Amino acid sequence: MNPIHIAKKWLAYRRTMNELGGLSNQALNDIGLTRYDIRDIAARVYR
Template identity: 75%
Template structure:
């Protein structure tokens, strides 16, 4: 994997984690997630 793509994927991962992390527990529950799920969902979407 080239370094530019790796950096872009990392930034997208962090953005996803930050955005989901900023949601309330109720909002996460509404979309079927828990705080524990955030990193797994973000990592899975950028594989």
């Protein structure tokens, strides 16, 4: 796999983790997520 492609995917994973991780529990609840969901969602971006 292309190293640039891997780096872009990893950056998207980190960005997703940071964005969702920065939300309050109430904001996550408002969009139907919990803190436990964040890693799974970010992993979908990485695939």
